[in-house]
Amino acid sequence: GENVEQHPSTLSVQEGDSAVIKCTYSDSASNYFPWYKQELGKRPQLIIDIRSNVGEKKDQRIAVTLNKTAKHFSLHITETQPEDSAVYFCAASSPGGYQKVTFGIGTKLQVIP
Amino acid sequence: SAVISQKPSRDICQRGTSLTIQCQVDSQVTMMFWYRQQPGQSLTLIATANQGSEATYESGFVIDKFPISRPNLTFSTLTVSNMSPEDSSIYLCSVENGLDRELFFGEGSRLTVL
Numbered sequence: 001g002e003n004v005e006q007h008p009s010t011l012s013v014q015e016g017d018s019a020v021i022k023c024t025y026s027d028s029a030s031n032y033f034p035w036y037k038q039e040l041g042k043r044p045q046l047i048i049d050i051r052s053n054v055g056e057k058k059d060q061r062i063a064v065t066l067n068k069t070a071k072h073f074s075l076h077i078t079e080t081q082p083e084d085s086a087v088y089f090c091a092a093s094s095p096g097g098y099q100k101v102t103f104g105i106g107t108k109l110q111v112i113p
Numbered sequence: 114s115a116v117i118s119q120k121p122s123r124d125i126c127q128r129g130t131s132l133t134i135q136c137q138v139d140s141q142v143t144m145m146f147w148y149r150q151q152p153g154q155s156l157t158l159i160a161t162a163n164q165g166s167e168a169t170y171e172s173g174f175v176i177d178k179f180p181i182s183r184p185n186l187t188f189s190t191l192t193v194s195n196m197s198p199e200d201s202s203i204y205l206c207s208v209e210n211g212l213d214r215e216l217f218f219g220e221g222s223r224l225t226v227l
Contacts, residue, residue: 034215
């Protein structure tokens with residue numbers, strides 16, 4: 001089955017700096033790569049996703065890149081703000097009868113004001 | 114988007130007992146997913162529940178321990194049976210936005226087993 005590795009597990013940045021979280025996946029059939037943000041005590045929520053036919057996607061201060069050959073993808077947050085502090089999960093999903101999503105272990109991001 | 118209600122939101126349970134978690138969705142969905150999130154850990158898929166058929170369990174999870182019901186297209190239950198302290202976790206119900214593949218999660222049910 002799919003295996004998703006994520007690093008770093010914790011990340012502290014100064015407000016205004018950039019943050020980068022990296023993930024690798026094992027199943028070359030995976031074609032959908034979402035990123036979820038989970039604030040303390042809250043449910044995970046999708047912040048951005050990328051499909052295997054795209055190399056990069058941006059949404060305001062957030063961008064995701066995908067390298068299919070190397071089987072890795074990354075989340076980039078620019079101009080970080082304290083409200084970006086949360087746990088971020090990368091995930092990979094392969095096509096099939098139902099969507100089985102495999103999550104990375106999570107990165108706890110702390111933005112220091 | 115989908116609005117998902119879960120209950121209980123939290124509970125403290127005694128070892129050896131069972132607890133049923135309910136998940137209600139505000140729209141009809143084909144599949145519902147049950148995840149476990151142990152303290153400080155990632156999200157692990159327990160099983161996928163289709164209406165009218167048996168749930169599909171992931172490796173490491175069995176029906177006797179985590180029986181699931183799916184009586185209609187908007188509701189599912191997950192039972193955690195014969196609980197031990199190792200079952201202390203947050204259990205999350207989830208559904209997929211079929212068009213975009215986005216997962217929507219319930220608030221989660223935080224179980225503490227003493």
